[in-house]
């Protein structure tokens with residue numbers, strides 16, 4: 001019989017989970033005391049928090065515990081990188097039903113640890129409770145290393161909009177799973193197994209934000225930056241509003257992204273528009289930044305648009321109305 005959380009009990013579970021987390025270079029006191037202690041030589045610490053709920057952000061029949069751990073960490077670590085900071089520590093609030101297997105909970109811890117390792121961070125603490133379905137509340141910290149934080153409000157007309165990371169792939173993977181396709185893709189698929197439709201499903205299960213490019217874009221002089229959690233048009237809309245500018249997207253560049261296999265073949269199978277996935281798909285956690293025109297674009301980033309006077313987000317000068325993104329209450 002497989003042991004459940006009820007069998008193990010809260011404190012043995014905490015012991016088993018925290019044994020999976022190494023003490024990171026920035027963590028002076030990790031899990032085990034009333035609070036953690038992190039070093040912050042720069043004294044400017046970035047802090048962000050996000051929820052991840054079963055049924056809303058993931059399904060247990062579509063994602064393994066390791067997958068959910070990767071996703072919960074990535075969702076928060078990308079926000080740290082989007083401020084131009086280097087991720088340091090993660091705090092994980094975890095609630096689950098008592099009949100969840102211990103194996104699932106420890107797989108979650110392994111996924112969290114592995115994604116933290118991708119970003120150079122570690123899990124420094126958390127909390128555990130019981131609940132009717134799985135709920136994760138993750139908080140991430142990062143070090144600005146002496147740089148100024150890159151806000152949503154700093155874009156200026158003339159800036160070039162650049163993209164680091166992928167767009168539309170997680171949304172395509174979700175669409176495949178929803179249609180009952182890709183469900184057979186191995187639930188423990190390695191994040192590097194990114195060929196074909198399996199790679200799209202993997203992108204939904206384990207987003208791979210380009211963490212080092214957050215600090216790199218900040219160092220290159222980015223005026224504004226955010227990660228794409230809800231969809232490119234919607235998230236750039238936040239930059240446009242906060243900065244009081246218009247952002248015009250290049251049709252050619254985005255069409256090329258939508259034309260890159262396997263997006264078009266998956267879209268054809270589902271009767272979907274791959275450009276819609278690229279423009280409105282969330283959860284790839286790419287980084288988008290507005291760079292001054294003279295700045296060198298860091299390797300791994302590509303130009304996708306231009307900042308202009310005005311308001312809103314346009315595509316080759318045309319309104320993007322009707323192309324929105326994820327909204328929890330609509």
Ligand SMILES: Nc1ncnc2c1ncn2[C@@H]1O[C@H](COP(=O)(O)OP(=O)(O)OP(=O)(O)O)[C@@H](O)[C@H]1O
Pocket residue numbers: 049050075079229230
């Ligand atoms: N319940 C809340 N209380 C206080 N501040 C909040 C709350 N929810 C969101 N915010 C703040 O609003 C801002 C925007 O939050 P939002 O969650 O939209 O951004 P995000 O985390 O980058 O995106 P996403 O949640 O889609 O990944 C952030 O500064 C966040 O701290």
Ligand SMILES: Cc1ncc(C[n+]2csc(CCOP(=O)(O)O)c2C)c(N)n1
Pocket residue numbers: 050051055056057058059075174229230281282283326
């Ligand atoms: C089972 C299941 N159904 C739907 C979705 C799609 N989805 C959920 S939340 C979100 C935006 C980002 O979340 P947040 O804004 O909370 O960070 C998206 C695109 C999913 N991932 N899993």
Ligand SMILES: [Mg+2]
Pocket residue numbers: 049050051
């Ligand atoms: Mg949020």
Ligand SMILES: [Mg+2]
Pocket residue numbers: 078079082226227228229
């Ligand atoms: Mg964000």
Ligand SMILES: [Mg+2]
Pocket residue numbers: 229230326
């Ligand atoms: Mg959101």
